Amino acid sequence: YATKPSGWSKMYAYVYTGDGATAKNNAAWPGVEMTAMAAADSCAKAGTYKYEVPDLGEGTYRVIFSNGSGSQMPGASQPGFEFSGKVSWDGSSASLTAITCTATPPVIKTADITFSATADLKTGETLYAVGDWGQGKGKTWTRAGGVKLAKNGNAYTGTTTMTKGQAITARLIKVDANGKTTWDEIGDVKATADKTKTVDLKWTNAVENTVDITINAAADLKTGETLYAVGDWGQGKGKTWNRAGGVKLARYGNAYTGTTKVGKGNAITFRLIKVDANGKTTWDSAKDRKSKADKTKALGVSWTSGKVNEDGTIPDDSAISISGKGxxxxxxxxxxxxxxxxxxxxxxxxxxxxxxWWSDGAAVAVSGTGTVYGVQTGTAKVNVKVGNQTATITITVK
Known part of the structure; x- marks a missing residue:
């Protein structure tokens, strides 16, 4: 290490051993230009110059500093400073100072990531981890850019070296002997290459990415009738809103109950239907029930109410409402x-x-049995009271 003397524009280090024919040097005069240090390490401050001495064999090592154009230390015809180990020159003294320090270890910019997977493979199948961990354009989410996993004890493992700090997004694929690729359905596994480590993967075919949704329903069924919950909760194309893609509800205590697996996070929209012994289907008159498959849970519903209880209890049907065709x-x-x-x-x-029953507007007349008549264009509210319960409906006459 050296401090550049005032007036010098550059710093050279001419290092040599021996004299005359036995002399060896690091380069022809004036030697090798030293490197200015932009930041301090554990041996010198920023602004000094550094040179790592090559192996010139056994002998006494000496160094002459110069600016490469006439100025040097020690002076002309003088032997260089003798040194061994790490030394420092302050830019003016006629000697070097030995220094003891621990060099700053190099910054490790990569991390080894090992993918460790559990999966059942058939004869001829090969397991890969594929995804995006900075492999480069065109190499992500492909087998060629992925990591081939080999049997290692009870798991399949494979390692790749990647840029430290890089985000990892990975999934498993199986490739059979004919090249057919099957993806796992659990969803992407995410991690960060913050250090050399193992990322665990498991072939689960969505088992861990589904939740159980139980539907508890209250309804009055006639002999031969069966109750279903039908709708859309991700059963697949062509299976929504029909009995085949629905959930058959069986009598359990005071309710009818059935359970289905739903993709976690899916929206749930469903209604109840009754199917008699002849296959005739009757839909409930309540609006669609809605919920979300955010966790395994039970939904409590009733044939006569659009309310959904997320705790699985049957909604209280003591409140009345008005229904009818349309x-x-x-x-x-x-x-x-x-x-x-x-x-x-x-x-x-x-x-x-x-x-x-009564109407509060001239547009509609209503009888005591609930028959309404469109008197004139406009809007009116029709009301009904049973005991202490009251319900209202808005009727528009066109």
Missing amino acids: VADGKLSIQKGNLAELYVIGTQDATPSDAV
């Missing part, structure tokens, strides 16, 4: 001069004799 979300549209039949749901009696 009624949706508390609204109904009819033509002027037409009739519509309304009825009360949410009570033990589908058409309770003590129900009191």
